Amino acid sequence: MSRLLTVPQLRRVLAYFFLLTYVVLLGITWDGIDFAWARSEGALTFGFAVAVWLTYGLIYLLPALLITGLVEKLVHRQREHGHKAVFYPLAVLSTGITTLFFYANAKLYTLYGMFINSFVINLVSTPGGLESLGASTASKLTFVAIAAAFLLLQALLLAATLYAYRRFGEPNWIPRRFFTGLLILFAVTTVGERLVYAYTTATGVTSISSLTLKVPYYLGLSARGVLHRLGVKVKRSQTFQLAQGNLNYPLHPLEVTTPAAPLNIVWLVSESWRADTLDAEIMPHTWAFAQNAQRFTHNYSGGNGTRVGMFTMFTGIPGSYWFPVLAERKGAPLIDVLKSQNYQMSFYTSAKFSYPEFDATIFSQVPTEQLHEIAGGAPGWEKDQQNVAHLLKFIDTRDKHRPFFTFMFFESPHARYYFPPESVIRTPYLDDINYFTLSKSELASQIHLIKNRYLNSVHHLDSQFGRVFDYLKQHDLLKNTVVLMLGDHGEEFLENGRWGHNSAFTDQQTRTPLVLWVPGMKPSVYEGMSNHMDVIPMLMPMLGVKNPQQDYTTGFNLLAGETRDHAVIAEWSSTGYIDRDAKITLPLSVVAAQHPLVTGPHDEVLSPQEQDALFARKAKNLAAMLEELGRYLKKTQAK
Structure with a gap:
């Protein structure tokens, strides 16, 4: 056969190339659909699972197919030859991006139970976001290698397809109308499975809708009205929608009477500090301190991620307000109250104030020179040690005639879970976590080793908390200083099928310790439900705020005998x-x-x-x- 392909032949080559890419996508997504569970739910659910698996890969391959096809047509209108330099690379690049995108989604779901979404996009696009992942050098190099491998794979597929077509010509065993028939079959199958989805969700069959939650961006068809008119008994459903409007927070200007003896405040927050780690073995210093403080044993974060967890504890309002607060760069009213009383303030983080965007939300009214970060790639435990030293120096060199407020965000318990050798209390543990090579089966078999890493990191966190406690005791500051300790959110280790956080509202991802030392207050254990939003209504009266708490919080003053009957949590x-x-x-x-x-x-x-x-x-x-x-x-x- 001639080595120079005609336009029709070239288009057939591209068709076979995209068919092979579709097979690659089928392989990538095979592990994402639980066929065994679907089979146990019956023939309808199993058939639906197979149909979705066969169709949705092709749906997301369509953009690459259409772009390549359009460019091919435009090129051939201009010239008959020389086209290969244009759309061969385009075909490889577009399909390589598609396969890499599917692989990333599959890996995200395997590890964290989520897909690429607005949260992940924000993570990638916001300064400090990628750094917050804590990926090791090996993980980063692995990702680069995987991305290059997908592009290389597509290049090899195209080269192999071209070689085979030039060497052997059109396969005789493939029917002439094969691709036309394939598209018709695809159209029938995808319409059919969406009709099944519409029928089962309208009639209350939950197995189908449960399965689609594991399919990236599944767009179901709703036909309740049509089915009702056809005589099908449609299950009634109640819809819920968040209120819309402009931010009006607080409801009224805060009225503040400065206390005669203002209290200092030391506010300590740890990344991924889950509730059940606060015990005498893992956190001996913090446990001993908590015995003399107010300890809340049933506390829920305001969300399952750092953004909402921090936001709710500093504002006292639900995480759904994050976006309007960010849009208006509205700071936390607590900061305004402290500034009005001439507090000395200094803030420290072992992560970034720019990710999440705390410098544009809760700390937007804090001068930049009071927001302290540590540059460079030192592990979290080292940054925690350095920041504690800086925080204690700030307290030591402050103006003794003015109250102070200091805050620190600890990073040790953030994945990959950081700790020095002297903090090891659980062995064996995984030496490194390579996110991009960790399969579902490997994660399940090694999760206890990963959790041991986490517990060692929390033990190191305790040692840094202990440094703060010791300083406050030695300098006789506990008599006039409020000390607050809590986690931004929890961390799950497959107790409910997920690892990490930001993926579900499970107890492991949302329950955190909450310890509050108030000078002169008798120690107690509060066993009722508490929420991060209760911190502000407990603190504001101590600072002389006279407004009804409904003006500035949806939380409860649990120190004044108020109780809550439910908690509200949020994410993106x-x-x-x-x-x-x-x-x-x-x-x-x-x-x-x-x-x-x-x-x-x-x-x-x-x-x-x-x-x-x-x-x-x-x-x-x-x-x-x-x-x-x-x-x-x-x-x-x-x-």
């Missing part, structure tokens, strides 16, 4: 409601709007019938919660 696209009976996650994105997640209060798995009954029983509570979430939004008036 969901809001969670927790009480003594239930934990309900309300997805707020369009893709997941029909899939509220209902479990027991501590993530107990419920049958579909139990979920439906519990969700119906809590409908009024959920509506009240959403109304509460709109308290600090002023509805815009239509003109």
Whole structure:
């Protein structure tokens, strides 16, 4: 056969190349769909799983196919030859990006139970975001190698396809209308599985909708109205939507009477500090300190990530307000109160103030010179040690005639979980965590080794907390200093099938310690429910704020005998409601709007019938919660 391909032949080569790429995508996504579970749910669910697996890879390959095809047509209009330099690289690049994207999604879901979303995009695009991942040099090099490998794979596939076509010509065993038939089959299959989705979600069959939550960006079809008109008994559903409007926070200007003897405040927050690590073995210094303080044993963060966890503890309002606060660069009212009383302030972090964007939200009114970071790539435990030294120096050299407020964010327990050799209390542990080579089976078999790393890092955290406690005791500062300690969020180790945080509202990801030392207050253990949003209403009265707390918080002053009957947690696209009976996650994105997640209060798995009954029983509570979430939004008036 001639080595110079005609235009029709070239288009056939491209068709075979994209077919091979589609097979690669099938291989990448095979492990992401639980076929064994789908088979156990019945023939309909299993057939749906197979149909989705066969179709959605091709759907996301279409952009690369269309772009390459369009460029090919444009090039051939201009010239008959010389086209290879244009769209051969384009075909390799576009399909390489597609396969890498699918691989990244599969790896994210394997490790963390999430897909590439607005949170991940923010992580990549915001200064300090990628640094917060804590990936080792080996992980970074592995990612570069994998990205290069996918591009190389596509280049080899195209080269092999070209060689085979030039050497052997059109395969005789492939029907002439093969690709046309394939597209027709694809169209029928994808329409069919979406009709199945529409029917099952309308009639209350949960197995199909549960399966689609594991498919990246699955866009289901809703046909409740049509099915109802056709006589199908449609299951009624209640929809929930967050209030919209302009930020109105606080509701009224804060009225403050400066206390006669202002209290100092030392506020210590740790990354990924989960509730069950506060004990005498793992954290002896903190445990001993907590015995003489207010210890809250059933505390929930405001979310499952650093952004919302920090935001809720400093503002006292739900995480759903993050975006309007960021848009207006609204600082935490607490900072305004401290500044009005001439507090000396100094803030330290072993991460970044720019990621998440705390320098544009809760700390936006803090002068830059008071926000201290440590440049360079030192491990988290070293930065924690250095920052504690800087924090203690600030206290030591302060103006003794003025109150002070200091804050520090610790990084030791952040994955990859940092600690020096002297902090090892659990062995064996994994020497390094290479995110990009860790498979699902390897993660499951090594999770105990990973958790041992975490526990060692928390033990090191305790040693740094201990340095602060010792200093405050030695300098007789505990008699006039409030000390606050809590985690931004928790950390899961496959207790509910996830690793890390930011992926679900499980207890392991949302429960954190909360310890509060108040001078002169009798030690106590508070066993009722608490939330990060309760910190501000407990602190503000100590600072002389006279407003009703509803003006500036949705939290409760637990020190004044108030109690809460539910907690609110949030993340990028969901809001969670927790009480003594239930934990309900309300997805707020369009893709997941029909899939509220209902479990027991501590993530107990419920049958579909139990979920439906519990969700119906809590409908009024959920509506009240959403109304509460709109308290600090002023509805815009239509003109």
